[in-house]
Amino acid sequence: MTERSRGGRVGTECARALRRLVSFGGRQIQSRVKVKKERADAMLLSTLFWFSLAVPLGQTLEFQYHNTAQMEQYLHEISKNYSSITHLHSIGQSVEGRELWVLILGQRPKEHRVGIPEFKYVGNMHGNEVVGRVLLLQLIDYLTRNYMSDPFVTKLMNSMRIHILPSMNPDGFESSGRDCMYSQGRFNKNGVDLNRNFPDAFMSNAEQVREKEVEAVMKWLKTELFILSANLHGGAVVASYPYDNSNGGHELQGDSSITPDNDVFVHLAQTYSTNHASMQKGNKCYDSKDFADGITNGYRWYPLEGGMQDYNYVWAQCLEITLELSCCKFPPEHELPDLWEANKPALLAYMQQVHLGVKGQVFNSNGAPVQNASVEVEGRKNLCPFKTDHNGEYYRLLLPGNYTITVTYPGYKLLTETVSVPYDLDKFTALTHNFQLEKSASTTILEATEPTCPSPEARHRENYGAALLPSAITALSALTLHTLLL
Structure with missing residues (x-):
């Protein structure tokens, strides 16, 4: 084989090897790019997922009639x-x-x-x-x-x-x-x-x-x-x-x-x-x-x-x-x-x-919250008296002014205090006023006069009003x- 032919063969083999190397390297590069792209996509999806927990992907609620499932x-x-x-x-x-x-x-x-x-x-x-x-x-x-x-x-x-x-x-x-x-x-x-x-x-x-x-x-x-x-x-x-x-x-x-x-x-x-x-x-x-x-x-x-x-x-x-x-x-x-x-x-x-108004808690003589204490505002006798919850809390929505509030609870002295209610909604809180009850030596009178709430079925028979007036019946029929x- 001549030197020319031998050199040509070697050159051809080198060229093939180089092409294989380039091809292999290209596949590696493509593989690395693909991996990086997949990682980037995964990171993007993860980011969007966590972002969606804070903001609903920037979409406002549509103005339409959503059915119950929607x-x-x-x-x-x-x-x-x-x-x-x-x-x-x-x-x-x-x-x-x-x-x-x-x-x-x-x-x-x-x-x-x-x-x-x-x-x-x-x-x-x-x-x-x-x-x-x-x-x-x-x-x-x-x-x-x-x-x-x-x-x-x-x-x-x-x-x-x-x-x-x-x-x-x-x-x-x-x-x-x-x-x-x-x-x-x-x-x-x-x-x-x-x-x-x-x-x-x-x-x-x-x-x-x-x-x-x-x-x-x-x-x-x-x-x-x-x-x-x-x-x-x-x-x-x-x-x-x-x-x-x-x-x-x-x-x-x-x-x-x-x-x-x-x-x-x-x-x-x-x-x-x-x-x-x-x-x-x-x-x-x-x-x-x-x-x-x-x-x-x-x-x-x-x-x-x-x-x-x-x-x-x-x-x-x-x-x-x-x-x-x-x-x-x-x-x-x-x-x-x-x-x-x-x-x-x-x-x-x-x-x-x-x-608006006043809020607070009612406590007994030991400082414990009192549930079901009646909290009534003078001049506002409600059909059912407003009472404290299990935390001893009460809330009364009132306009600015001075109010006399009476708190009653069986076994304790009747407590009456006057509060001055401001109008300051910018503070985002009503006036806070707590009440502390004192034990009563005798509970008979207090228990007998404690305000109670009549049942819905009995309310119409209470002495809050007479039977339905004929004029009201006429109005009801006409309307x-x-x-x-x-």
Whole structure:
């Protein structure tokens, strides 16, 4: 073989070896690049996962009517993503077995803390009145997103526990048609109006069957000492306050049924109305009368037996009003953003009112908290006296002024003190005033005169009013159809 041919062969073999080396090296480089890319992708996915626990990937809640499954999914996602400031639980089930989900928001959402008031919003009690359901989901979105970045929201959530029940009647919602005023879906699965199914303070309730949704709310009210509440409806634009009913007793003043805390209720209703974009201008819905300042006494508007706001006030010592938020009960989805903007300031301002008045604890002579001590404000004799909880806590929503408060408990001396209540909501706390009881040498008189709360069935027979007046019966008959539509 010649040198030329030998050299050519060697050169060819070298070239092949070089190509193999380059090929092998290329595969190694590609392999390394692939590994690095996979590692980068894994790191990115991990980052996005942990980021999603804090922020739902930058997506705001859509303005649409979420069905029950979508609503549940959203609430569970919020509960997971904001686990440190939210707690999701069910208070019961609807007739068709849907869960009644409540989301609690606050600095410590899973537990009550002494001095931190409990607040609640309830929506969609009438299944076809859907604006409140939408607004409460938007409120949840707003509060969670703005916590620790918006000072007002942060103070709200750090100073109270906020309980939100977006839908009290999911069965009714699922059966609703998207009609502006048609009543399909208003009732629960059993065809019952839930806002006529609570025990009534002025009528006999002995034979009435409680619906599952109503029973769930009644049990819920026994688990927390709620201070302030609102339930959200539709079909008008007005803030309505108790009483909704009367049996012609001394609570009936003119054409209104007045509670002992009427001044506070008027203030609460006006707070919502004046912070709303247009409510304070009066109702301009085509089928309803105008309301001065956008508020009304419930009974004056139309008598209502078995309503939830009266039950909250009489038996749960929680001041609740009813918010009618839209002329159309099921408005088109394109109107939802404007409805949110119109109501957002009012929803937030109303929540802050939980810090009105005075709060504190009642202690016995040994310094231990006293449960079920009666705490009554002079001139405000409630049908059921306000009492302390298992922590000895009491809360009384009061406007600024001087008040004489009397505390009674069997075996202890009657204690009366005067407090001066300021108006300083910017502090996000009510005035704190504690009471210390002294042992009584004789308990006979005190025990005999201790205020008690009559049962719902017996309340109508109490000496708070006479039998239903003929004029009231006439009014009830004349307004029966109107009542069924609101």
